[in-house]
Amino acid sequence: MNEVDPSTEQLILEAARNVFLQKGMSGARMQDIADEAGINKALLHYYFRNKSRLFEMIFREALQKLLVSIKDIVDNDMSLEEKITTICVRYISMLSENPYLPLFVLHEIHQDPRRIIQFFKEKEIEFHLQKFFLQIQDSISHGSIRQVSPPQLMINIISLCVFPFAAGPLIKSIFGIDQWQFQMFVEERKKQVPEFVLAALRPAINNPS
Amino acid sequence: MNEVDPSTEQLILEAARNVFLQKGMSGARMQDIADEAGINKALLHYYFRNKSRLFEMIFREALQKLLVSIKDIVDNDMSLEEKITTICVRYISMLSENPYLPLFVLHEIHQDPRRIIQFFKEKEIEFHLQKFFLQIQDSISHGSIRQVSPPQLMINIISLCVFPFAAGPLIKSIFGIDQWQFQMFVEERKKQVPEFVLAALRPAINNPS
DNA sequence: ATATAGTTTAACCAAATGGTTAATACGGAA
DNA sequence: TTCCGTATTAACCATTTGGTTAAACTATAT
Incomplete structure (x- = not known):
């Protein structure tokens, strides 16, 4: 219960990596990343507070x-x-x-x-x-x-x-x-x-x- | 009358050059360019139809x-x-x-x-x-x-x-x-x-x- | 089974942003 | 002065976008 399912988090990071590396911070849309990961946009904010934080990870x-x-x-x-x-x-x-x-x-x-x-x-x-x-x-x-x-x-x-x-x-x-x-x-x-x-x-x- | 005042157009291009080169297409805001040129945002669209066209010039x-x-x-x-x-x-x-x-x-x-x-x-x-x-x-x-x-x-x-x-x-x-x-x-x-x-x-x- | 905690989603919101419009200021021609 | 076309602006509009919320789902422990 206390353990985070790594697969979703990794899935998001993988997707974010693809999108950010391709389009950069300002060119990337949270929706793009959600789509790429095949999940809901809100889930991004659930795992990573906001765009900046997610970006920071990848950067x-x-x-x-x-x-x-x-x-x-x-x-x-x-x-x-x-x-x-x-x-x-x-x-x-x-x-x-x-x-x-x-x-x-x-x-x-x-x-x-x-x-x-x-x-x-x-x-x-x-x-x-x-x-x-x-x-x-x-x-x-x-x-x-x-x-x-x-x-x-x-x-x-x-x-x-x-x-x-x-x-x-x-x-x-x-x-x-x-x-x-x-x-x-x-x-x-x-x-x-x-x-x-x-x-x-x-x-x-x-x-x- | 038929002549375009070059100074305004050049002013815009100069501003657009600064902003686009600094922030890139996706990072640049039309408002940034207008501010940089010291003019109204609508004037950008008057001289250059839209962001893409203005960007194209600079690029x-x-x-x-x-x-x-x-x-x-x-x-x-x-x-x-x-x-x-x-x-x-x-x-x-x-x-x-x-x-x-x-x-x-x-x-x-x-x-x-x-x-x-x-x-x-x-x-x-x-x-x-x-x-x-x-x-x-x-x-x-x-x-x-x-x-x-x-x-x-x-x-x-x-x-x-x-x-x-x-x-x-x-x-x-x-x-x-x-x-x-x-x-x-x-x-x-x-x-x-x-x-x-x-x-x-x-x-x-x-x-x- | 059911309570519980973590996970996922649809719907929603407010701000930002590109673009439009209608009205105004300006400057030269008549 | 009075037109008239160009230049400029304030106010507005529609869409996009980052972010939130409340409800639903899932799995596990009791």
Whole structure:
């Protein structure tokens, strides 16, 4: 009796996830979510007080998936080269299964940047970031990669992984390809992007002084 | 009498631009736009039949600015290296002055991908694209850059230029920097990105067989 | 069986929102 | 001055939308 039937709650969350990720907070209608879940609209308010709360659940979950998976990948003892390759491959894979994640999160953060403030207090993103930056600096000092600003490099890597998903429909349209060909294109990037980044980091040919 | 007072129409478009770029189609309220323009809500409907039409104007204009500036840059007789550098510098500059453009356009295309179909019929994007791809192929054959898929390379370049703007608020938050420092960061990218791309394209050191 | 607690629904409500209308202000032509 | 067409507004309307309520349903324990 005191136990909540998880299936309904999960059903709603699943439906909300679909609708919110597709239409965003302002574009989503509670009725849409109810329909998608095959339940009455009032039931949404029974489980989740209001639209904002329901949205919050989905947004946090999405932000989590988007940021924490980076943290997890970065936070281990691989070499920089291995790490970069792993980030790209795993991150592109994750996004292939959640292609709407980036645009959704970016759009909602843009709507209200306060949405992230609290988040970073909890997780220790900055800490893990610092460690990664140090590793980059070490590789530079060591001469194994060429001089580059760690934050710039990091944004470069993220850009190359994430942007194609945010721009999915545009890319399909420009290249005149369908969903399936797009997936091939993205699959190809799992090889291309790490190659590209590592090539960009290779120290220039020694000047023969 | 027959002449429309341009100032009011422009005033509305300016206001609509601000509001739509900030909040998107579904998040924008006609009242917001009227307020922003300092006029009555009915006047919006007098000049532009309805919300969709007004939105269409702004969206087309935005898409135009985002895509045509690429075309213009790509369509000249520079060397590939010059062209890449020019694209990055000019495109990042343009986006610095229109930072909301990417997220707005990407989000609205995602909402309704049909919005682009018509657009590509008019412009000859594909044609210019083909020319650019051929130039890349030539450079590869010529051995002046290493083997790389032209579409992948193109998406790489666009990603590196555009993504930081789509992720502006997120980047500020992660790095704990303010608007001004972010602008510095972006300014720095005008150098970093072309450097990065050209380094990635430099042919590998000859294998000494 | 029936009381009880959690679950689900149909019907309803108030506010927000896109859009309309009729009346008014304005500015130049006659 | 007096028209007359354009520009502008206040008031209004219909629909949508987030949210509420009270009743009905379900299952379990006694």
